[in-house]
Amino acid sequence: MSTTPAAAHELPAMPVAEAEWRRVYGLSPERDVPFTTLSGDAIRPLYTERDLPPGIGGDEDPIGVPGAYPFTRGVYPSMYRGRLWTMRQFAGFGTAEETNARFRYLLDHGQTGLSTAFDMPSLMGHDSDHPLSLGEVGREGVAVDTVDDMETLFSGIPLGEVSVSMTINAPAAIMLAYYVVAAERTGVPATQLAGTIQTDILKEYIAQKEWCFPIDPAMRLVGDMIEWCSGHMPRWHPVSISGYHIREAGATAAQELAFTLRDGLTYVEEAVERGLDVDDFAPRLSFFFNAQIDFFEEIAKYRAARRIWAREMRERFGGKDPKSWLMRFHTQTAGVSLTAQQPLNNIIRTTVEALAGVLGGTQSLHTNSYDEALALPTEEAVRIALRTQQIIAHETGVVNTIDPLGGSYFVEALTDEMERQAYAYFAKIDELGGMVAAVKSGYPQREIADAAYELQAEIDAGRRIVVGVNRFVEGNDGDATLLLKIDPEGEQRQIAKLAANKAARDNALVASTLAELKAAALTDRNLMPLLLDAARARISEGEIVHALQEVWGDYRETPVF
């Protein structure tokens, strides 16, 4: 399936100069360090024309031109000369009021889209007054219990004009219903809403570990959302297939690539099995990748992802609309690459990672703040992170030409290698009976845990250098970083708000709506319209999730380490 049928490929003859270089290089001493990618793959000292993939210039050119199959060089013909990537900083903490203020701050400083982080209870489908929510309310994101919180979160922001991203998965269908109803209250219909909700439940079981239901009903809920959005929200991306968390959990670049694309292909299968035409929903699938510190490996990963997705969507699923073939993606720099030691160094790490995302052709970008290994970012740190993107966009000149690294012997060879490794993982997943079966058996979870352990062992042994952690540690004292503190009273305020909400609603309507939802959960009926009714009836997230758990059960992981 890969584009590298090496046997049929006739290598160009080795030029005399290269043969001479090889001889000289063979006599030269090398430093005693591993010349490997962050993922551990050996890198050769030099790449030449002989390392380029076969077929360049032919009918099935593996590199081609931007905006044309197989999109290795970018999904659009004009890329950043036409329009820069969306600078989209992820934000959310405390109550809806506090996050609303941060959103307005970011829009005032030139950010062009919003991205919402929810707190742990919201991600797990617990209300703020649930016993397990204790101490977690508003900690790692904003607390949203009801449609009223959602309305407050986006208060004063023109939802018909700004594109909004929401990072939530297991209860995504509920949050989307809240969002649609909150917009409806301000007179903006669902058809006008633009944005993305993550909804990538497979990677929750693989890596992020925020779930509500067993895998099968969770997949059904994803299918319900894709189906409903394809008929009612033409500007909305109902799934953002995410490798970010897989990578953060310790995956290699190739694992991130392979597991993410395979998750995406599994959602496509789910939708096609429901009878949807691939061209009716595929153009609104989007991706979310990590940008780690190994610059070229990351760029190769994005380029390979575009090529694989285009091929699978065209060849395997028979998509006719070229928009169905496009692997469009958001990038976030790697949280795990940040160090608590000498935190200002993180600005440099983030810059290099952001540049990889841009040279890899990302459609939107979040740059991490330098203080995030310590706490939630302060406003100053967030501003520097945004300025990093603006400097790349407006000062460096890297946006002047499309895919400036296209044709680089090394980058093209590495792109091919990424693709080859991804297909090797696909074959293994096929053997296990597909991605859902593989996840149930813990296969990707084990692969990731192994990779994470190996990398940590390399760092601990000093074989891989992390500046300020295992080398160059002078200056680690003096922890003068100003940290953002979450107001501990916020949790009580949020619980009081929830109680007030529950006291002010029509309880008969709440009961009948939940009863209908539970009945429908036992049938094939699409649940989205009922979730919208539940939002309008001001039913809380925890109540909805609890009702569905009564029908479907919950999920317990067998941990592998």
Place this chain on the structure above:
Amino acid sequence: MVAAAGETARKIRVVVAKPGLDGHDRGAKIIARALRDAGMEVIYTGLHQTPEQIVETVIQEDADAVGLSILSGAHMTLVPRIVALLHEQDVDDVVVTVGGTIPADDIPELRRLGVAEVFTPGASTQQIIDFIRTSSDRGRTPV
């Protein structure tokens, strides 16, 4: 815990626990595996544990040490509860350690509560192994 003669060869038993709702288990799993590879008996609780569940595991497993991994910022709520529950159950000989994104400002208070050590980002697995080994041995050996 009684350390009778002949039990000196008993492996150190460590519970690695994830209190609260955060799903960041990369560190917990690496530590669990590193402690196991270092010859300890490791019980990993898995995710989303309540303080009550963790204390029950510590008691049932007759653990010498418990490592709490928290990256959600809820440590100042969860750790005091776990320590208090251990105390209520008269479990005073278990070494309690905390790992995760713990701001420096919070560390003195955690220590005051009885946490033996706090490991922040960048701590090596060897440091953690050494600490657990030294402090658990000290806890078990009758003086």
